[in-house]
Amino acid sequence: MNDVAVVAGATGALGSAILRRLVGADLTVVAIARSVDQLDAVAGAEGRVVALPGDLTDDGITDRLRGLLDELGAPVRMVVQAAGLPGSGNVDTITGAEMAAGIDAKIGGFVRLIRGAQHRFTEGSRIVVLGGHYGYEPSPAAPLAGMANAALGNFVRTLADRWGPEGVTVHLVAPGPVDSPRMQGIAERAAARRNDGVTPDQVLDEYRSGSPLGRLTTVDEVAWAVGLLLAPEAAGLHGSTLSLDLGRRRGIG
Ligand SMILES: NC(=O)c1ccc[n+]([C@@H]2O[C@H](COP(=O)([O-])OP(=O)(O)OC[C@H]3O[C@@H](n4cnc5c(N)ncnc54)[C@H](OP(=O)(O)O)[C@@H]3O)[C@@H](O)[C@H]2O)c1
Structure with missing residues (x-):
């Protein structure tokens, strides 16, 4: 059995391109999204893809992922949280419920994924999450993306402290508009x-x-950056953000 990667949001524009990269790197990919039909289409089109239909806002996804990884019985080389944020309003219209739901899906979902996969981590495993440019350049048009992506910058550092001593590295990939x-x-x-x-x-x-x-930014540029993290040398990027914003960001530091 090949080593395994887990991709959440595997039917999306970014997640499906990342999935293809990881299959191309000889990994068996556990693909997570809610739509069974779209997951089956992705799994059918690519070899070595195992579909795990599920909702990242459901705590049950953790046990289901853990059980599936036990059935596969191989180390997990990479976990990627590439699921999309739910729709929400701009700064004048967003509701508290939209804000909470978005954080639950993106960051709560990231936590649920890690918990389901961590017993299969090994030296050199990678924990990866897609954030984005708005976390660093806030916009009244996208308050949820801004807040969730900024929070991920903090959380990735927290996870880096937790997992670094076990040789597992953590990475935030932050594209500009794709x-x-x-x-x-x-x-x-x-x-x-x-x-x-x-x-x-x-x-x-x-x-x-x-x-x-x-x-x-192109979909391929983001998938390339995630694939790059499989290299042993990518451990040097532990805890940091790979910014793929094509030079949009004005601030230094
Ligand atoms: N596209 C961009 O311009 C851009 C730029 C910067 C950052 N990003 C980051 O990348 C993420 C993905 O972007 P994308 O363009 O690939 O989005 P997308 O094409 O809309 O794909 C979203 C994916 O997430 C899945 N998903 C959504 N909610 C889920 C849930 N609760 N549980 C499980 N799966 C769920 C969707 O499948 P189901 O609906 O079937 O569940 C789909 O596979 C964005 O949300 C953002 O965080 C994107």
Whole structure:
């Protein structure tokens, strides 16, 4: 049996590209998402993918993941939390319930994943979570993404203290806006909210112009960065953030 990786959000734009990278690195991938049909499509299209349909907001996912990993019986080389945040309002419309649900899915889900996989960690295992640019560059348009991603920066450091002594490293991968269906949807909602005649494509152009490269981060760039973390030398990145924002960030440090 090959070593195992666990990818949550495995049917998403980023999660499915990450899954393909990890399969290409000779890992068997446990793929987690809620939609059974989409998971089956991913598992059918790729060899060595084991579908685990489930909701990261459900505590039961931990025991189900633990049981499946015991059946597979191999070390876990990498856990990736790539599940999407639920939809939420802007700073004027977001509700407390939306904020709490988002944190539960993204950060609570990350905790549930780690708990389900940790008994199979070995020296050199990687714990990876996707955050994002808004955690460092807050925007009134995306308060939940900002807060969740900033909190992940802190939590990754906490996990680095916990797992470093066991030779397990922890990494936050933080893309800027990615050329993906999710970003297309965000641009459509932003255009509708503005109600000033702006089109979703013009909103996307504004996002593109926020980078000196004049474009969005690609799905492949994010998947490449996660795949890179399998290298033994990537232990040097323990506890840090891999920023894939194409030079958007203005602050130093
Ligand atoms: N796309 C971007 O521009 C961008 C930029 C920066 C950071 N990010 C980070 O990357 C994440 C993923 O982005 P993406 O573009 O790949 O999103 P996406 O295409 O919308 O995919 C989201 C994935 O998460 C799964 N998921 C959502 N809620 C879940 C839950 N409660 N339990 C289990 N699985 C769940 C979805 O499947 P089901 O719905 O079937 O469960 C799907 O597989 C974002 O949320 C964000 O944190 C994205």
